[in-house]
Amino acid sequence: MRNELLSPAEMSEADRLAIAEGPVDGYGLMRRAGEAVAAVVLARYPAATRVHVLCGPGNNGGDGYVVARLLQESGVDVALWVSGEPRPGSDAALAAADCPLERRPLSAFTTEPGSLVVVALYGAGLSKPLSGDAARAVRIVTDLRLPVVAIDLPSGVAGESGAILGCAFRAAITVTFARKKPGHLLLPGREMCGEIVLADIGIGDGIIAQIAPRTFENGPALWLAGFPAPAVDTHKYRRGHASVFSGGPSATGAARLSALAAARSGAGAVTVLSPANAMQVNAAHLASIMLRKVDAVADLGAFLTDRRPSSFVLGPGFGVGEKARDFVLALLDAGQGQDTAIEGLVLDADGITSFRDEPETLFQAAGKAAGKSAAPALVMTPHEGEFARLFPDVANDKALSKLAKARAAAARANAVIVYKGADTVIAAPDGRAAINSNGAPWLATAGSGDVLAGIVAGFLAQGMPAFEAACAGVWIHAEAGSRFGPGLIAEDMPLAMLPVLRELVESATG
Known part of the structure; x- marks a missing residue:
């Protein structure tokens, strides 16, 4: 390499x-x-x-x-x-x-x-x-x-x-x-x-x-060996089941963008977890994506038992507050008593901001989850503002580079950190880190981060380890945006991924 x-x-x-x-x-x-x-x-x-x-x-x-x-x-x-x-x-x-x-x-x-x-x-x-x-x-x-x-x-x-x-x-x-x-x-x-x-x-x-x-330039050479390519005898649940939490009736689009991106990245089944008051709005816009009512932690527990999902996204359009914290902590504790592993939880946007006043609660829960074989790996995808809300001392330390900041945050949070930007840094708790270099200005568009979260969740659902899934998601997201070029909006991105994914699958199986 x-x-x-x-x-x-x-x-x-x-x-x-x-x-x-x-x-x-x-x-x-x-x-x-x-x-x-x-x-x-x-x-x-x-x-x-x-x-x-x-x-x-x-x-x-x-x-x-x-x-x-x-x-x-x-x-x-x-x-x-x-x-x-x-x-x-x-x-x-x-x-x-x-x-x-x-x-x-x-x-x-x-x-x-x-x-x-x-x-x-x-x-x-x-x-x-x-x-x-x-x-x-x-x-x-x-x-x-x-x-x-x-x-x-x-x-x-x-x-x-x-x-x-x-x-x-x-x-x-x-x-x-x-x-x-x-x-x-x-x-x-x-x-x-x-x-x-x-x-x-x-x-x-x-x-x-x-x-x-322990530092790499992000690219296929770093993660292609573990890139998911379905076998001829596979079925949809063997390809993983990704789930995305939706916000209320006026804030459902971000979750659907994440869900579609998870499906395009290869997850065999994807479910939007919707509050009751947004079920009709979501149902009117979903076809291949499944829909499930989840209003409380008890509903989430029933879903875990019934459908055995592989990965989750929480944050896009969800809203900031106690409900988000409750769902996150329930998922991070879900390894005990479950007869199937949850591969990962991608925490983005409102999911990150919900812990701004009590970040240690999140970090400790992730640390406990790391010791459970069936508990999800935590991946967080903050932009600069969200990063500063959870790690204010790290963000304000002018002696640290972006690379050093991402590493420090990953170690503290017991999570893979995707510190977003034109030079996105992906850092793992074990000290590995990758710097992305194929980004383009066209990616700076509303909903782009929601798509990225869904891509990472899709790879987690298919069994990619958290660091590799995050690196692959960041690179593919950037590559698709770069190839599409001017005029890109978030709705374009799931389809823009297809030629990139095709090339990667051919390389992984060739």
Whole structure:
């Protein structure tokens, strides 16, 4: 798998292990990195009249010295600008010594329209804001709108969090090595990276396996092995039974969107659980989706006994309050005494907000459920506002990245957290996390989150583990929206999923 993401610390460890394993030393890895970047520059910008290479004092700058030398040897007109001297005896110092170009101080940096800039000032390990000469260089390059090729990450973007520290270069292409970093995918850093080219410099999969990363770029490689594909002798209940709680008579549409999405994602049977006063409204709009009156916890218990549902969605259009809390707590306690397992509960929208004044009640119930073999796994799908209602201290901690916030919330809540947004993060209580990168602005439409909740519930109903079901749901939801494009509304999404699902099933069974 090449979808692992490495933190800056993990990347440093990968370098160390590769050097220890040999046969290439640290300078050898640096030369390979420089060769990869120079090849991209020559291939993508053959008509560049001049290339300016900006080098810092560390290993990122060392890569830049290699690039400058190789481009000059290829006949390119290169200007080399440096900020600080490499540490004596370091790999960067060796690269600087091998580079014959005149070193000009970054403080005097100037450029001209039509030139290309290769930025190698600071890499993924940057921990303080760009300032002084580096910030001035950002302003010059930005004002002239020059194309930028960034080495590892655009200088100014933090590799751990994607935060912009002070200011940052906006790259057309970013060349990184071995594996991407979280900062390549998390906003706002992702917007500064442009096209990301992942170069192989000889750090093999075996070395990455020794590090055992727990962060991934979300995509089929992460969960396709467990993707549900029905056998020839299956029947509808073997494909899982998903259930969605409906709101009152004026708020039923969100639940129906979730229910249809659960059905489209492959659940063999789907039931809308409706209050009595909304039964007629729901019945008028449902065909293949079943309908059941559930007004109280006792009604829910009877449904569990009669129909043995596999998964639930609670929240879309449901209303905020005690009734929502009662249903959630009853489901999380449903493992005891049940002769069939409930695979999962997806808590969204009003279901999340209903616990804003007593989040620990929810977290403790989920923790107890985690120890019961037949109790449902809890998946929560908050957007930023809902996340802050349940985890206000985590949300307000400016030292934490979105990735770190999602991880902290998952551990506290004993739940899989889908922290939604353009850079959705999915985190599990065991520390695994995935960052989604295929989202599109067309998904920012009313009802989109209701559809996502239903997709995840559909996969849970079919037996996918909670983390994998959430990751698959997020990716498919985004992929369908991206392919549909402008004009997308939530009602389009269940049908827009079909070509994506077809391709995935063919890949899983091929």
